[in-house]
Amino acid sequence: MDKILRIDMGAANGPEVKETGLGEYAGMGGRAMTSSVVSKEVPPLCHALGAENKLVIAPGLLSGTTGAMSGRISVGCKSPLTGTIKESNAGGQAAQVLARLGYAAIILEGKPANDDLYKVFIDKDGVKISVDNGLKGLGNYKTVEKMKEEFGEKISCISIGQAGEMKLAAASVACTDPELRPTRHAGRGGTGAVMGAKGVKVIVLDDTGMKMRVPKDPEGYKDANKRFVEGLRNHAVTGQGLPAYGTNVLTNVINEAGGYPTYNFKQGRFDGAAKISGETQAETEKARGGVATHGCHRGCVIRCSGIYNDKDGNYLTKQPEYETVWAHGGNCGIDDLDSIAMLDFLDDDIGLDTIEMGATIGVAMDAGLARFGDAQAAIDLLKEVAKGSELGRILGSGAAVTGKVFGVERVPVVKGQALPAYDPRAVQGIGVTYATSTMGADHTAGYAVATNILKVGGDVDPLKPEGQIELSRNLQIATAAIDSTGMCLFIAFALLDQPDTFQALLDMLNSFHGLNMTADDVTELGKKILKTERDFNAEAGFTSKHDRLPRFFTNDALAPHNVTFTVKDEELDRVFNW
Ligand code: SF4
Numbered sequence: 001m002d003k004i005l006r007i008d009m010g011a012a013n014g015p016e017v018k019e020t021g022l023g024e025y026a027g028m029g030g031r032a033m034t035s036s037v038v039s040k041e042v043p044p045l046c047h048a049l050g051a052e053n054k055l056v057i058a059p060g061l062l063s064g065t066t067g068a069m070s071g072r073i074s075v076g077c078k079s080p081l082t083g084t085i086k087e088s089n090a091g092g093q094a095a096q097v098l099a100r101l102g103y104a105a106i107i108l109e110g111k112p113a114n115d116d117l118y119k120v121f122i123d124k125d126g127v128k129i130s131v132d133n134g135l136k137g138l139g140n141y142k143t144v145e146k147m148k149e150e151f152g153e154k155i156s157c158i159s160i161g162q163a164g165e166m167k168l169a170a171a172s173v174a175c176t177d178p179e180l181r182p183t184r185h186a187g188r189g190g191t192g193a194v195m196g197a198k199g200v201k202v203i204v205l206d207d208t209g210m211k212m213r214v215p216k217d218p219e220g221y222k223d224a225n226k227r228f229v230e231g232l233r234n235h236a237v238t239g240q241g242l243p244a245y246g247t248n249v250l251t252n253v254i255n256e257a258g259g260y261p262t263y264n265f266k267q268g269r270f271d272g273a274a275k276i277s278g279e280t281q282a283e284t285e286k287a288r289g290g291v292a293t294h295g296c297h298r299g300c301v302i303r304c305s306g307i308y309n310d311k312d313g314n315y316l317t318k319q320p321e322y323e324t325v326w327a328h329g330g331n332c333g334i335d336d337l338d339s340i341a342m343l344d345f346l347d348d349d350i351g352l353d354t355i356e357m358g359a360t361i362g363v364a365m366d367a368g369l370a371r372f373g374d375a376q377a378a379i380d381l382l383k384e385v386a387k388g389s390e391l392g393r394i395l396g397s398g399a400a401v402t403g404k405v406f407g408v409e410r411v412p413v414v415k416g417q418a419l420p421a422y423d424p425r426a427v428q429g430i431g432v433t434y435a436t437s438t439m440g441a442d443h444t445a446g447y448a449v450a451t452n453i454l455k456v457g458g459d460v461d462p463l464k465p466e467g468q469i470e471l472s473r474n475l476q477i478a479t480a481a482i483d484s485t486g487m488c489l490f491i492a493f494a495l496l497d498q499p500d501t502f503q504a505l506l507d508m509l510n511s512f513h514g515l516n517m518t519a520d521d522v523t524e525l526g527k528k529i530l531k532t533e534r535d536f537n538a539e540a541g542f543t544s545k546h547d548r549l550p551r552f553f554t555n556d557a558l559a560p561h562n563v564t565f566t567v568k569d570e571e572l573d574r575v576f577n578w
Contacts, residue, residue: 001029004022004025005018009110014129022104027513029059029060031074033056038536039535048078055075060099064096064100069228077191078194081189081356081398081416081440084536085439085533091488092175094157094158095297095486097207117131118130118199120202143161144180148180155206157202157203158202159351161350162350162388163192169193169398187353187356188442189440220507221512224508225508231504235501243304248325249277252277254421260421263333265412267560275337280337281320285306305319306319308341316341324344324347331421333372334378352382355418359413363410399412412550417442420442420443425557425563425564428452428567429472430446432472435549438533445476446475469574480533481526484525544572
């Protein structure tokens with residue numbers, strides 16, 4: 001991983017490829033890489049769909065190695081949804097393959113003068129870019145099938161669906177899983193729209209002939225990885241809950257806690273929760289010959305994913321995540337797993353963020369476009385996006401735009417990005433993260449649910465404001481650092497509770513790269529990344545006044561606890577004062 005691939009899509013004679021050394025980006029991976037490049041090279045006031053924006057795709061520091069869990073890929077840019085800096089990360093095989101091909105980042109720059117659509121093929125012999133207008137209008141699944149026909153089965157793909165081609169602000173970037181299905185998405189913030197603006201439909205990676213990356217201290221790395229894996233297997237969340245039921249194990253838990261946003265954030269409990277819970281989902285998958293425990297990339301030992309088959313036992317989609325099941329389920333009053341799975345498939349195929357689309361359809365239902373609980377109407381609305389109808393383009397632009405167009409007051413967004421599956425009134429720590437994250441509302445930016453509800457890493461009362469600022473701050477710092485390693489964030493459950501597992505991760509980083517990083521260095525790295533992102537946002541016009549939740553969270557009490565969000569504004573302004 002000693003080079004950066006830059007592709008200028010706006011060069012006068014067609015796309016121009018340049019390979020450079022790492023230069024000032026040496027030692028960076030994942031989110032540290034994407035946020036540093038965007039911060040240094042993208043004018044904060046540029047238009048997100050313009051030539052000045054860049055799409056940065058970066059594997060993590062340990063991607064492409066024998067290390068467990070190291071397969072996340074970061075996608076960064078200025079976001080067309082929020083106007084802030086954006087890092088969105090995904091699983092799948094792409095990070096491992098890209099790292100083995102030797103690239104610490106691919107940077108798409110410029111903008112083509114015409115509307116040709118390009119595919120990029122990268123293998124050990126170099127980079128080939130060609131026009132392929134036959135891919136126009138295809139979903140991610142058909143796009144990947146075409147790439148398999150052309151390049152064989154030993155590839156990984158990074159692609160966009162129709163939403164990305166239309167440059168819609170809820171468009172995602174899809175990565176293929178080990179079975180070459182485009183199911184793992186850098187969903188948040190409209191990264192797919194930026195890829196579409198660059199005229200790139202798909203990047204195909206083939207690492208045939210390339211070897212695993214070799215650590216500086218192979219024995220030390222092997223030993224640290226062994227301890228790390230043992231730690232993950234020993235923790236109840238990473239060793240039992242997630243493998244058995246996936247992230248959807250949370251439906252019953254969050255519903256019980258009264259923090260499950262239902263009917264577009266009207267109430268905190270959903271009567272139909274048991275019908276769409278992780279337990280029901282896993283039973284359904286097994287009964288239909290699907291898979292309830294599956295890794296989204298090779299080397300994942302938690303394996304929170306799965307395969308969801310339809311009633312006839314045919315593949316329908318990957319196991320929908322908790323946030324997807326919530327977004328298209330309880331938030332829209334839908335309690336039918338098959339319909340939710342169909343909505344998940346459509347999101348993946350069209351290339352849309354499931355959280356943004358679930359929230360958007362919830363807002364549309366509030367506006368009267370469909371009845372809460374009407375699953376077929378939700379499916380029809382999503383299909384409008386693929387068609388590119390006027391309604392579809394509005395919906396594909398996200399919850400904030402949809403709320404404005406249809407005159408809805410209760411629109412659950414921060415900095416234009418939809419809130420995920422935890423109501424901040426009943427889980428106040430995650431409300432602090434939603435309000436203050438550099439990314440817009442994002443549960444993964446500082447997952448306070450862990451300590452508020454799951455009692456991992458301590459115990460902070462979810463219904464009270466006390467302790468939430470410190471909790472969110474520390475988690476945001478740690479997350480920024482973990483997002484730079486290329487490790488799946490779910491390792492954090494074991495890291496927060498088990499100092500030995502945290503030390504094992506540090507030992508992996510040190511033995512691989514020949515470093516002497518301490519826990520304090522990790523904290524400093526997280527702070528540095530957050531500062532870089534905050535500075536970009538400030539230059540883009542964001543102030544503390546944007547670090548707020550919509551007013552209805554402080555004005556309208558949420559049943560069953562009848563609570564409002566009570567963390568004060570001046571407290572929110574303390575999050576980044578360290
Ligand atoms: S734990 Fe889940 S999301 Fe994380 S790498 Fe494994 S399968 Fe992917």
